[in-house]
Amino acid sequence: MIGKRFLRQRIFIVPRLLLHLFSLALILLASSASAHVGDGLAGGFLGGFEHPLFGPDHVVAMVAVGLWGAFLGAPAIWLLPVVFPLVMAFGGALGILGVPVPGIETGIAVSAIVLGLMVALAARPPLWIAAVLVGAFAIFHGHAHGAELPPGADAVAYSLGFVVATGMLHLCGIAFGLLTRWPAGRIAVRAAGGAIALAGAVFLSRLI
Amino acid sequence: MNGCLRLLLILVAVSSANAAFAHVPIVGVGGVSGGLLHPYLVPAHAMSLLALGLFIGRQHEQGIALLAFATALIAGLVALTFAVGETLAGEVLLGNAAIVGILLAGAWIPPKPLTWIVAAVTGIAIALDSPPETTSIEEADLMLLGTGLGALSALGAVVGGAGYLTRPWQRLGVRIVGSWIAASAILVLALTLAR
Numbered sequence: 001m002i003g004k005r006f007l008r009q010r011i012f013i014v015p016r017l018l019l020h021l022f023s024l025a026l027i028l029l030a031s032s033a034s035a036h037v038g039d040g041l042a043g044g045f046l047g048g049f050e051h052p053l054f055g056p057d058h059v060v061a062m063v064a065v066g067l068w069g070a071f072l073g074a075p076a077i078w079l080l081p082v083v084f085p086l087v088m089a090f091g092g093a094l095g096i097l098g099v100p101v102p103g104i105e106t107g108i109a110v111s112a113i114v115l116g117l118m119v120a121l122a123a124r125p126p127l128w129i130a131a132v133l134v135g136a137f138a139i140f141h142g143h144a145h146g147a148e149l150p151p152g153a154d155a156v157a158y159s160l161g162f163v164v165a166t167g168m169l170h171l172c173g174i175a176f177g178l179l180t181r182w183p184a185g186r187i188a189v190r191a192a193g194g195a196i197a198l199a200g201a202v203f204l205s206r207l208i
Numbered sequence: 209m210n211g212c213l214r215l216l217l218i219l220v221a222v223s224s225a226n227a228a229f230a231h232v233p234i235v236g237v238g239g240v241s242g243g244l245l246h247p248y249l250v251p252a253h254a255m256s257l258l259a260l261g262l263f264i265g266r267q268h269e270q271g272i273a274l275l276a277f278a279t280a281l282i283a284g285l286v287a288l289t290f291a292v293g294e295t296l297a298g299e300v301l302l303g304n305a306a307i308v309g310i311l312l313a314g315a316w317i318p319p320k321p322l323t324w325i326v327a328a329v330t331g332i333a334i335a336l337d338s339p340p341e342t343t344s345i346e347e348a349d350l351m352l353l354g355t356g357l358g359a360l361s362a363l364g365a366v367v368g369g370a371g372y373l374t375r376p377w378q379r380l381g382v383r384i385v386g387s388w389i390a391a392s393a394i395l396v397l398a399l400t401l402a403r
Binding site (some may be wrong): 044045077081082083085086088089090092094097098146149154155156157159160162163164167180 | 292386388390
């Protein structure tokens, strides 16, 4: 009887000791909390991906590019999303190299107004004019974001995330713009263009 | 009880030990596995291989381009075993990725020799940009072997997959991916120049 009780006590004591030791082990193994998650491969990509998404002026202009591309139809529907990242990268390179471009923030706000109005008014200029207009605005957007490229993050992953997010915003605009196939959809898309132009006017008013 | 304590102390000691960092994307994975993962997990390498694979996959004659890539890759890896110092391979790789990305975005098919040169430059740049940072020569050789296998398998997979991208929207997708790759490479090149 005594032997059994002793054995039972031993059985309880060992797990308790193990528990204490395991807790000690966990405390020793715990690493410091990482408050800044922008480092590394995944952090770099995510940092770049979320960067354009948190700039409302950038978001509305990118969606407007997609909307306008969808409104203009082929080949603009694919040409604008292909041209934009390339010209934006050129603008980004200017920003990174410290080449000054005047009126960056104004240009970004104006891009939302002009592109929004193009959609709202259902403007159909020749393709080259549309490409030049979108390309010119891409330089402003690229310059603004290129200058903000963080030195600590994985540069390639960050830039990939940034470019992919911008492309996704274009695709969102294109997807919504495909509603133009239906009469009610055309009204919705043009209304969205008007809303973007209005948002651009608000951004511009804040700068003045 | 002593056995339990000893086991736990060993467990704590082993678990808290930091793995040797040998220029691998996943810390602690070395040897052939570490080298094999290298081209997949280093963004510049993965991006360049994706661009080159899509570029070669779009063309009818792929054999010579793949051979040029493999030869240049092996030559670069062999050069690394002779302890080649720091090179501009990273910058060359990005510049090459930008060119291939622009060619993809424009859906341009250049003369065949240009494709072979682009493939060879990518191969040697990936190899020279993968120096294993380890003190063991045997470990370094295993990692280089893994890097070679990883780069070849990645390129082969993309070239093989690109052959199936024949529908108009798929070709359009390739052009958009090409423009994204070129844009990213241009941004990073500018950042490198600025530094």
